[in-house]
Amino acid sequence: MYKLLFLLLPVLLFSKIEVTTTLPFESFIVKQIGQQHIRIKEITNLYSSKIKDLNKKEISRLSNTKIYFNFGLNIEKKYGKILLKSNPNLIINDMSKGINKIEYNGKQNPYIWLDPILLRKVAKNIYVSLLNIDTFNEKKYKENYNLFLNKLDEVYLKTRKVLEKSENYNIFVYDEYFDYYAKRFKINLYKKEKKIQKSKDIKELNNFAKTNQINLILIPQNDNIIMANSIASNLAIKIKKHDIFIESIFVNIKTLTDHFL
Numbered sequence: 163m164y165k166l167l168f169l170l171l172p173v174l175l176f177s178k179i180e181v182t183t184t185l186p187f188e189s190f191i192v193k194q195i196g197q198q199h200i201r202i203k204e205i206t207n208l209y210s211s212k213i214k215d216l217n218k219k220e221i222s223r224l225s226n227t228k229i230y231f232n233f234g235l236n237i238e239k240k241y242g243k244i245l246l247k248s249n250p251n252l253i254i255n256d257m258s259k260g261i262n263k264i265e266y267n268g269k270q271n272p273y274i275w276l277d278p279i280l281l282r283k284v285a286k287n288i289y290v291s292l293l294n295i296d297t298f299n300e301k302k303y304k305e306n307y308n309l310f311l312n313k314l315d316e317v318y319l320k321t322r323k324v325l326e327k328s329e330n331y332n333i334f335v336y337d338e339y340f341d342y343y344a345k346r347f348k349i350n351l352y353k354k355e356k357k358i359q360k361s362k363d364i365k366e367l368n369n370f371a372k373t374n375q376i377n378l379i380l381i382p383q384n385d386n387i388i389m390a391n392s393i394a395s396n397l398a399i400k401i402k403k404h405d406i407f408i409e410s411i412f413v414n415i416k417t418l419t420d421h422f423l
Contacts, residue, residue, distance in 0.1 A: 179296055180227040182245065182252075184238050185209055186409040187275070191257070192231050194310040195288045199299045203227060205241055209407045213240050225249035228295055231288065233258050234272050255291050257284045264341050273406060276343040276415060278318040285310050317412060321419050322347060328422040334371075334379040334393065339406050343418060352376060359392040371397050378402060380421065 178201040183189045189202045196202075203224055206214050216224070224230075225248035232238040234256040242254045261283050263270035274280045289307040293300055325331075325347050332350045344351045352374065359367060371377070376399065379390045383405035390401045402421040408414035 179229075179292065182224050182227045182230045184232055184235070184241060185407060187407050187411060187414065188231055188233065188257075190409050191275070191281070191284065191411055192288055194313075195285060195303055195306045196292055197302070197306050199296065199302065200292070211237055213237060216244065221245065221248050225252055227252065229253045229255050229291055231255050231257055231291075233275065253291070253295075255287065257287050259287055264338075264345070266338050266341075271338045271341050273339050274342050275411060276340065276406060276418060277346045278314045278321065278415060279346060280342060281314050281411065282311055285314070313412065317415055318346075321415060324419050325349070325422060329375075330378045330422045332374050332376045334376055334390075334399070336381060336385070336389065339382055340380060340404075340418075343415075349422075350374075354393070356389055358389055359396070364396045367393065368397050371399065378422070380404060382406065 178199060179196070180201045180203065181192060181196070182203045182205065183192060184205045186204060186207055189204055192200065192202065205216075205224060221244060225245040230242060230245055230252055232242065232255070245252055246254065258272060258274050258280075261274055261280055263272070263274070265271070275284070285307055289303055292303050296303075331348070332352065334354050335351050336354055336356050340349075340351065343349070352370075379394055379399055379401045381387070381390050381401065381403055383403050385403070387401060387403070393399060394401050404418050404421060406414065406418075408417060
């Protein structure tokens with residue numbers, strides 16, 4: 163028995179837990195806890211609301227891991243079903259589990275990762291999941307977990323300090339991508355319908371913008387700028403584009419914050 167454990171010790175020390183994520187930014191977050199003890203397989207390196215055409219070899223490669231870490235996006239629920247069909251033992255881990263989601267038109271908003279405080283709960287979900295299948299590296303996971311929490315606290319404090327000096331606290335948006343960030347840092351979002359503004363609506367919109375001191379439109383990186391331009395060009399409002407899927411969550415939040423300066 164002891165001889166067997168002695169022989170297996172090098173394997174336990176240097177073997178890595180294989181996990182799956184959808185996108186690089188999720189890998190970045192999971193890696194904060196797992197570090198060198200995990201090996202990550204990504205479904206894709208670019209976000210799309212359309213499912214990627216995976217062949218049998220790719221499905222087998224992605225499903226033959228221990229955990230599929232995700233944020234419960236609609237596209238990820240579809241991927242989860244595909245991977246589970248190939249490997250019923252795969253653990254599907256929604257990293258946002260236990261977080262009270264904002265609802266919009268009866269649907270939950272899954273884009274929680276721009277809020278550094280909510281990311282603390284995400285970190286705990288990852289930590290607990292890894293610990294459940296690998297107690298051998300418990301001490302290291304705990305150290306990484308605490309270090310990540312400290313970094314998130316630092317990001318929160320720096321972001322709050324920067325935004326306290328900003329005059330852009332009322333903004334136009336078209337989507338729900340920035341809701342959690344806005345709620346955390348007390349930014350007022352005024353959602354506009356995705357359409358080109360007609361000339362007859364401009365006067366009323368202009369009065370609304372002046373009354374509410376709105377001088378910024380925030381849109382996703384891949385959005386068509388034409389609709390935003392139909393407002394901005396008439397009201398002298400700035401347009402800022404932001405990619406919520408930037409790989410480093412720290413760079414992501416900082417870049418978003420810089421748009422408000």
